Amino acid sequence: MNSFLQLGLRYRGTAAVTSAAIIVALLAACPWLMDTYYLNLLFMIGTFVITCTGMNLLIGYCGIVSIGHAGLMATGAYVSSYLSTQAGLSFWVVALAGMLMSLVIGSLIAIPTIKAGGVYLSMITIAFGVVIHEVLIRWDAFTGGPLGISGIPKPELGGYRFDLKSMYLLVLAVSVLVLVLIRNLRRSAWGRAMIATKENEIAAASLGIRKFAVQYAGFAFSAVLAGLSGAIYAHANSFISPDTYHFQTSVQLVLIVILGGAGTVLGPVVGATILVFLPELLQMEKLRMALYGGIMFAVLFFLPKGIVGTAGQLLGRKIRGYAKTGPSPARERNSETPQLFAHASSSGAVMLELNGIHKHFGGLHALKDVSFSVATGAVHSLVGPNGAGKTTLLNVISGLYSANQGTLSLRGKSLNPRSLSDVTMLGIARTFQHSRLFKELTVLENVMVGMAGRRRVGFAHALLHTPKQRRDERVMEERAHLLLDLIGYEGDRDMPASQLPYGHQRMVEIARALATEPDLLLLDEPAAGMTAAEIGQLEQLLRKLTAYGLTIILIEHHMDFVQRISDTVTVLDFGKVIGTGKPEEMLTDPRVIQAYLGAEEVAAGA
Template identity: 35%
Template sequence: MIVKSSWALPRLTRLAIPAVLALVAVLLPFILPGDRWVRVAALALIYIALASGLNILVGLTGLLDLGFIAFFIVGAYTTAILTVQLFVNQLGFDPDTLWWLFPVSLVGALVLAGIAGCILGYPTLRARGDYLAIMTLAFGEIVRLVSINWIGLTGGSVGIRGIPPFAIGDLELTSPSANYYVVLAMVVVILVALAGVVASPVGRAWVAIREDELVASSMGIRTRRYKLLAYVCGASIAGVTGVFFAHMQQFINPDSFTLEDNFIVLSLVILGGAGTFWGPVVGATLWIFFQAIARDWTIVQEHPEFRTGFLALIVVVLMIVRPGGIVSRKLKLTRSGGDVERPEPRTAPAGLEPDPIEAGAPVLVVDTVGRTFGGLTALGSVSFEVRRGEILGLMGPNGAGKSTLLNVLSGVTKPSRGSITFRGDRIDGLDSDRVSVKGVARTFQTVRLFWQMTVLENLLVGAHERLRGWVPAFALRLPRHRHDEARALTEAGSVLEFAGVWDERTRRASALSYDSQRRVEIARALMTRPKLLLLDEPAAGMNESETKALASLITAIRDSGTDVVLIEHDMDLLMSVSDRIVVLDHGEVIATGTPDEVRRNPAVLEAYLGSDA
C-alpha cells in the first residue's frame, strides 16, 4: 500500500510569505516618504543581516555571544584598510577606479571574520552560561580597543574616511535607493543561503545541540565541531555585512561599533524570535524603524539614552507575555518532507546491511571494566560479552551500576580501567559520537527526544552521519544532497512503520503520548543503523499492553539483525525477551546465564531479597 503523505504544504504555499516580503522589499523605496526613510530601510537591512548571523549562535545552537559586533568590525575595517590605506594611500590608486576591489574585500572579510570566529569559538567550546558570555564580551572589547589604539592601521579614534561607494565600472551607486538595493541583494543572498543550511544536516545538528548536546553526540554529531562551525558561519555573515556597511557609509571609526551594539543585536534576535527564521528579520525591521520614529519625539531628543531603554523595556515585557518572541513559527529542518510515502509493513527497517559475523560469535567484549567517581566506585571489575544474534539482559538492584555501565559502553563516560572491544575495534577511549559511528546506538532512562522537532526531523538527526557535507553545498541546495535527504526520509518512514509510529511522523515530539515517545526514541536510534542497540529501561512508565507490544518490538529488532543490550526493572519483560542475562550488584557481575539459570541463582536471590530469603 502506497499512501502519499499529506502533511507537507504545497510548494507554492511555502513560498508565499517569502514572495510577499520580497515584493514589499523591492517596492519599499517607492513607498517611503523621502531619502531619509530609504536610508533607515538600508540600515534596517544591515541589522537584519547581523541579527540573522547572531541567530545561528544564539537561536539555533544555543550559544550566548555578547561580542558579536567584533566580527562586524573585522569586516568593515578589512575593506577600509584594503581600499583606502593600501590601494589609495600607499599605492596611489584613484578611489573611483577601485570598484573591482569590492569582491576581493568580500572574500578577505569572509576569511578574516571566519578566522576570528575560530579564534573565539575554539576556547569557548567547553564554556557555558556566564563563562561563555564573559569570554565573548571580552573578545568583542579586545577587537574594539585594537581598532582604537592601532592608529597606524585603523586611524584610531579618527577612523578611515574616503571609502569608495558601491560602483559598477564607471557607474557609482551613491543614491540612498541604490545603496538600499545593493544591501537588499546581500540580505537576500544571506537569507536564501541560511534557509538551505537550516534545512540540512548542519541546521539539524545545531538545533540538536541546543536542545540536548549529550543526545546529539550519541547520534554521531561531533558537537564541538558543529559549535565551532556555528561561530564561523555567524562571524562570516557579520564580516560580509561589515564590508557593505563601510561602503554604504563611506566612513568608519570606533564610534560606529559600540559595546551597546552587541546588546542591541542580541535584543533584536530575542524580540523577533530566537531560533526562528523570520524572527531576526521582523525584530530588526521593527526596531530600526521605531528608533527612527522615536528620534523625533521630544523626550528622546532631550534624553537620547531612552531609545535603547525603550528596546530593553520592550524585550523584558515581551519575554513575559510572549517568551518565544514575535515570530513563533518553528523552523522547518527539512525541505523534502512532501516526498515521504507510507511503506509496506515489513519485519525489518530499510537500510540494514547483511552481517558477515556468524550467529553466536562475540561482538562486544567487556574486559575488567571499572569506573570510579572520586572516592566512589560505581563499577568494580566488570567482564562479559554480547554474542551475535542475541538480546542480553542487564539486571540488578538500584545502585548496582547498570546505567553507569551503559554510559561507559556508549562513550558518554570513559572507563577508569579495562577495555571494551566492539567487532574487533577498541571503543573504550572514544567519545560518544565516534562510538555511534562504530555502530553502537542507545536510548536513555528518561525519554530524551528533541522536543521542538517533528518525529521525522528527530529521525533525520539519527541519519546525520550519512548526510554530512559542505556548508556551501547545502546553501546552494545541490541536487545530490536533496536526493540523499529524500532517501533518508524514505528510510525514516520505513523505520517508523517498523516501530509502529508512522502516523505520528508529522507531530512534534513534545505532543506525543508517552508510549509513542519511547518508540520514537528507539526508532531514532535505529536510524543510525546500529549493530548493537543499548536500551535503558524502555518499559518504565508503560502499562501492561504497551509493555507487551514493546517486547515484540525488541524481539523484532534482534531478529532484524541488530543485537540488543537491555536494562529493565520489569522482570517479566526482561526474562521473556532476553537470551542471556548478566546480573550486577555493587558494580560487580554476580551471575551470568539464561533467564531460568538466573532465576535460581542464590547470589541473585540474595541481592534482590536479602540474605534471609
C-alpha cells in the same frame, strides 16, 4: 487520501513562495515610494538582518550567545575600508577580503568559545568585543584612531557608482539570499545536528554528532555574514569610527534575535524592524540602552520564544523555515525493512567483551571487576536492584564514561578510551533511562537526526541546497519513514516530538538510535512508563531486531518481560557481577533473590 494531502501541501508551499515574492517586490519598490530618511532606516534594517541572521544561527540553532559580534562587523568594515582607501581596490574585492578576515578571526575566537561553554562562552565573546573596540581606538595607522576612516568610496559596477537607492537594493538582495541560505541549512542534516546539540549535548553525541564540528561551522559562517554586513555599511556611509561598533551594538544584535524569535527564519527581520524604527518613533535616542533593557525584560518574561515563535505557537504550527514532509510515498515496506540492517553481523560470534571493568567516582566504586561477553544477535539483559551500577555500565560501554581500569572490545576491536560519538560511529547506539527526544524537532526529524553523524554532504552543500544535498535528504527521509514503520508508529510524523505520549516517545527514541546503523543496541529501561500493550509492541520489535542480526543489551525492571525476551541475563549488585546465565536460572538464583529482597526477607521466606 495521500494524493489530496500532498496536493494541499504543494499548494501551501506555492502560496508561501508567492507571498514571499510579493513582499520582496514591494520592498524593492521602496526607493521610489519613500523619502531618503525612511530609506536610510530600511537600509539599516537590512544590514542588521544580514548580521543577525548569522547571530540567529548561533543563538537559535547552536545555542551559543555571542555578545561580541560587533567586533566581527568592525573587522569586515575596517579591512574593506582600509584596502579601498589605501590600495584603491574595488568594493567587490575588499568586501571579500573583509569577509575572509572576519572568518579567520571568528574561527579563532570560536575555538575557546565553544570549548569553554556555559557562562564562560558569553564572557569570552564580550572580552573579544572590548578588545576589538580598544584596537580600533588605539591603532591609528590602520583604523584612524578615534576619528575613524572617512572618504570610503561607494561601490561601482560597470562604471555606475552606487547611490543610496542602489545600496538599499544591494542590501535587500543580500538579506534575502542569507535568509534563504539559513532556511536551507535548517532543512538539512547540519541544521538538525545543530539543534540537537543545543538541546542535549549528550543525546546528540550518542548519535555520532560532534558538537565542536557543527558549532564551529555555525560560528564561522556567522562571522562571514557579520564581516559582509560591516563592509556594506562602511561603503554605504563613506565613514566609520569606533563608536559604530561598541558594546551597545553587540547587545542590540542579541536583542534583535531574541525579540524576533531565536531559531525562526524571519525572527531577525521582525526584530531588526522593531529595534530600528521604535527608538526613532519614540524619540528616545539618548535612552536607547534603557529602552533595550526594558524590551529584553518584557520579551524574556512574556514572549520567551520571541514574536515570530510565539505567533507560530498561537497559529498552531511552527514558523521554522522548513516545509512539512507529509505522508511518505507508497513503498514496499516489508521487503525494504531488512535492508536497514544489511550490515548486521551474523550470529555465533562475540559482539562485545568486557574484562575487569572498574569505575569509581571519587571514593564511590560504582563498578568492580565487571567481566562478561555478549553474543552476536542475542538479547543480553542487565538486572539488579537500584544503584547496582547497571546504567553506569551502559555509560562505560557507550563511551559516556571512561573506565578507570579494564578493557572493552567490540568485535575484537578495543573501545577504550573512546568518546561517545566515536563509539557510536563504531556501531554502538543507545537510548537513555529518561526520554531525550529533541523537542524542537518533529517526530520524523528526530529519527532523521540519528543519521546526522554519518552525514554525507558538506556545510556548503547544505547552505546551497544542491542536488547532492537534496538526494541525500530524500534518502534520509525515506529511511526515517521505514524505521517509523518498523516500530509501528502510525501517528502524525510532522508533529513536535514534545507532544508525543511517553510510550511513543520511548519507541521513537529506539527508532532514532537505529538510524545510526548500529550493530549493538543499548536500551536503558525502554519499557518504563509503558502500558501493557506498548510493552507487547516493544517485545515484538526487539524480536524483529535480533532476527535481523542486531545485538541488544537491555536494562529493565519488568522481570516477566526480561524472562520472555532475554537469551542471557547478567545480574549486578553493588557494582559486581553476581551471576550470568539463562534467564530462568538467574531469576530463580538465591543470590539474585537476596540482592533484590535482602537477606532478612529471604530467610523469612524460607
